[in-house]
Amino acid sequence: MRIKSLYALLFICFIISSCLNESKSQVEVQEVSPITGTWKLLKGTIIQGNDTTITDYTINADFIKIITDTHFAFMRHDLGMDSVAVYVSGGGRCEVKDNKYIEHLDFCNYREWEGHTFSFDFEIVGDTLTTKGIEKIEDLGVEQFNIEQYVRVD
Template structure:
């Protein structure tokens, strides 16, 4: 038979355990967010591709909008024209998959893509994040599509 003292002590121990578990979860979440500053929604500002000696710069602030959403395990990107499909610039593209991040090497494994030849490929990039700017640079190689180019993309973090 439990005494009043034993019941009180069990209740206090239970409360203390619960509070410690909550605090540990908060600390774990804070460490996780600090460890992965890439997590967030990013607006693509410019893209530079260099292929066979030719350099092409695309500004994603005029006729096209492109965002990349990154959580702790997966990424997705969405691109569409800003004319709502009503002229010759009409376009839509999307894709996503899982990624790995080790130091400054960010590797996307593209599982889904509106351009199906790109699916199933890995794309390693070197990334830098400074303030609200993410730059990713790496070689995109898609043998089935004849793609082998250096791609440099500059993103800005979107705020809520």
């Protein structure tokens, strides 16, 4: 009787161990994209027709973007303490496919930008993320090529 109990106990341990290993391997399969994390914007380049505007976001401003597997958020504010304070924020759902990063802007303090989707190519070299893509909103007459360079915060 004791041997049967021992075999039953070993069998139960084997089953539990198999279940634990299976769920562990399923978790390991979900690979995190290298674009997920918190990023600080260093430089932005906007090209509209023949006009190019380059903005250095390391001078008098802070701008971060947080990207998860399913959502993103960005926040920008100036570092000045005068009456012309600037604060910009937005976020929404996102998708990452190969080297494509797609934002569905669900929330933005510039409400006319909400509800639009923007697709960017991205490249990560070391701790630097570069995104490039066209931002187009016909109703606003916006059509610009946007290049942004970020450094990883975490």
